[in-house]
Amino acid sequence: MSIxxxxxxxxxxxxxxxxxxFMRKAVSGAQDSLGNRRLTSTDKLGDWESWRxxxxxxxxxxxxNLVHYLSMLSEQISAKGGHVYFAETDEDARNYIKEVVRxxxxxxxxxxxxxxxxEIGLNTAxxxxxxxxxxxxxxxxxxxxxxxxxxxxxxxxxxHKKKEQIRDLFVxxxxxxxxxxxxxxxxxxxxxxxxxxxxxxIGITGCNFAVAETGTICIVTNEGNARMxxxxxxxxxxxxxxxxxxxxxxDLDIMVSLLTRAAVGQPISSYVTLLNGPxxxxxxxxxxxxxxxxxxxxxxxxxxxxFQDILNCIRCGxxxxxxxxxxxxxxxxxGSIYQGPVGAVLTPLLDGYDDHKxxxxxxxxxxxxxxxCPVKIPLHDLLLKHRQEIVEQGGRAPISEKLxxxxxxxxxxxxxxxxxxxxxxxxxxxxxxxNKETISNGPGMMKEWxxxxxxxxxxxxxxxxxxxxxxxxxxxEER
Amino acid sequence: MRVTLFSTCLVDLFYSNVGISTVELLEKLGxxxxxxxxxxxxxxxxxxxxxxKDAKTAMKQLIKTFDDAxxxxxxxxxxxxxxxxxxxxxxxxxxxxxxxKALSVKTYELTDFIVNVLGIDSxxxxxxxxxxxxxxCHMTRLLGVKEEPKLLLSNVEKxxxxxxxxxxxCCGFGGTFSVKMGDISAEMVQEKxxxxxxADVDYVIGADCGCLMNxxxxxxxxxxxxxxxxxxxxxxxxxxx
Numbered sequence: 001m002s003i004x005x006x007x008x009x010x011x012x013x014x015x016x017x018x019x020x021x022f023m024r025k026a027v028s029g030a031q032d033s034l035g036n037r038r039l040t041s042t043d044k045l046g047d048w049e050s051w052r053x054x055x056x057x058x059x060x061x062x063x064x065n066l067v068h069y070l071s072m073l074s075e076q077i078s079a080k081g082g083h084v085y086f087a088e089t090d091e092d093a094r095n096y097i098k099e100v101v102r103x104x105x106x107x108x109x110x111x112x113x114x115x116x117x118x119e120i121g122l123n124t125a126x127x128x129x130x131x132x133x134x135x136x137x138x139x140x141x142x143x144x145x146x147x148x149x150x151x152x153x154x155x156x157x158x159x160h161k162k163k164e165q166i167r168d169l170f171v172x173x174x175x176x177x178x179x180x181x182x183x184x185x186x187x188x189x190x191x192x193x194x195x196x197x198x199x200x201x202i203g204i205t206g207c208n209f210a211v212a213e214t215g216t217i218c219i220v221t222n223e224g225n226a227r228m229x230x231x232x233x234x235x236x237x238x239x240x241x242x243x244x245x246x247x248x249x250x251d252l253d254i255m256v257s258l259l260t261r262a263a264v265g266q267p268i269s270s271y272v273t274l275l276n277g278p279x280x281x282x283x284x285x286x287x288x289x290x291x292x293x294x295x296x297x298x299x300x301x302x303x304x305x306x307f308q309d310i311l312n313c314i315r316c317g318x319x320x321x322x323x324x325x326x327x328x329x330x331x332x333x334x335g336s337i338y339q340g341p342v343g344a345v346l347t348p349l350l351d352g353y354d355d356h357k358x359x360x361x362x363x364x365x366x367x368x369x370x371x372x373c374p375v376k377i378p379l380h381d382l383l384l385k386h387r388q389e390i391v392e393q394g395g396r397a398p399i400s401e402k403l404x405x406x407x408x409x410x411x412x413x414x415x416x417x418x419x420x421x422x423x424x425x426x427x428x429x430x431x432x433x434x435n436k437e438t439i440s441n442g443p444g445m446m447k448e449w450x451x452x453x454x455x456x457x458x459x460x461x462x463x464x465x466x467x468x469x470x471x472x473x474x475x476x477e478e479r
Numbered sequence: 480m481r482v483t484l485f486s487t488c489l490v491d492l493f494y495s496n497v498g499i500s501t502v503e504l505l506e507k508l509g510x511x512x513x514x515x516x517x518x519x520x521x522x523x524x525x526x527x528x529x530x531x532k533d534a535k536t537a538m539k540q541l542i543k544t545f546d547d548a549x550x551x552x553x554x555x556x557x558x559x560x561x562x563x564x565x566x567x568x569x570x571x572x573x574x575x576x577x578x579x580k581a582l583s584v585k586t587y588e589l590t591d592f593i594v595n596v597l598g599i600d601s602x603x604x605x606x607x608x609x610x611x612x613x614x615x616c617h618m619t620r621l622l623g624v625k626e627e628p629k630l631l632l633s634n635v636e637k638x639x640x641x642x643x644x645x646x647x648x649c650c651g652f653g654g655t656f657s658v659k660m661g662d663i664s665a666e667m668v669q670e671k672x673x674x675x676x677x678a679d680v681d682y683v684i685g686a687d688c689g690c691l692m693n694x695x696x697x698x699x700x701x702x703x704x705x706x707x708x709x710x711x712x713x714x715x716x717x718x719x720x
Contacts, residue, residue, distance in 0.1 A: 361656070361660060368648075464491055
């Protein structure tokens, strides 16, 4: 897998996905329940706005001083005996990791959840050199067993799957013979995974936050699988996006407090794992060899641009959980491993406009994403900036739309044009109407509206006509 | 007090009743309403589609038109928000920076103006029946006008305000979104009209004609017997001075 997960047009994907009633029910149900849980957990914290401000300042400060903190992190990890590799591209990252695996003569790899490894297509690369790569996050495991079905939510990757579907999948692929009860399904997955953990030679993890001052890697999970991945295999490879760090442990405290609440409405997740280098002599477990792969893959190009704030993202998924568009179209419609508002901002930046130019328009700019973001990323503004970029620099906007907007500019700046134009429009609209109050079947672009809604008619007299009369009546009264 | 009305293009062309109610209401509240004819559109349709240059042409027209205004009041949270953004949009433009900023500062959404500038939170008006209020996204989240319309509606006689499920979710209008992404917009508005149906009310009240055109258009298609009203129409109803 890489960033792009599906071929074809955005609109076709949307049409297909919106037919999936189960997915839509699952997504809206998750939005409603997560929304309530988030509000309860943030209320309990006290002044959530101050927490957001603090989180936003930490992220801004870190990204503004990224080079400084990355070199600090690198020094700290190296001092503890870990290896740090800066991968400029996804290919560099894959090659380095393949090299580590080859040097160990390893074939058995277990992974905890990591978006950046999806982004760089790591699993396929390792499978190509003969490794068995097993995802150990339950959601990711289900998707992997289902022939690498792509994730549909940053935090809950298998949100679109019914428990009955998962049962059938387990029966077909994993010799399962029980019911669709989630507890039983999870128990079976745990049994299967336990064997994989015990036999694994290499553990690969993502990284929620790396702490620059201490060289600590922090992994936040609810299933404890990242603990297994980082304690049993002799070699650990942690892959992190180059922006995923904080200066200090105090900052980490604030960020984790924000993350678990914004993501799933929990005051803290079941496991918050802090790893400090490879196993020291006096320690009883942990990897003997630790590699931290810091992935750029287009991120440094975002630095210093008007899109820089997107690097503040902590991948909590809260913006997906409130987005009214995501609510109806689900994750797969976006055609990217990063979905929802954050995906619509990030995907074109990392993977270009060619395949993703529709994403910035998949928003009403309602601002729900900006409002919920625990680190105050102005997501709807960034979507708007993408639109400006597409129109002004990209040359990718449809010509008909460009002409329409040109005409808009003229019409809305010239009193005379507006005056005559609105009168002509009034007449032509009336011709469509045949004495009806509203238009039910409009032409051209209006059809997109009238497919589902009535369109109002222009009034015979505009408001300004009434106002002129009103003003002269007033004057008359005064006299 | 002299108030300059920005009617918005939607009101001028489609919803003259909303404009009329706004003028009558402001006059009853003691304002002298001024309406410069050079006003056309705030530029939002082009701006939110990414056409900044074309939008700025429209914006300059409004800046010129409202140069002499003391307060610019508009019956739309979304258009008020757009005008409030002018200051940022022209910040680097020497010729327009000061004038655009001045306009941003003196622009108010209608209920915000009534409650926070005129200092009035109760208007003697009457509407018999049950209603839900549609909280427009731009007005609520981005302009930050949340409580003012609710406060004014709570003081309308004989009107029972009911809660609306998932009120915070966008109705699917989004300006050009409604014709660029018509299918998604349709699903969004249908969820909204389902919630309205479940609320079992006589009226949907809002403060933005864009949202009301969208919701009203769908209610009409579904032949739901619910009347769509702008808050100015409600506050102007049965109001004797």
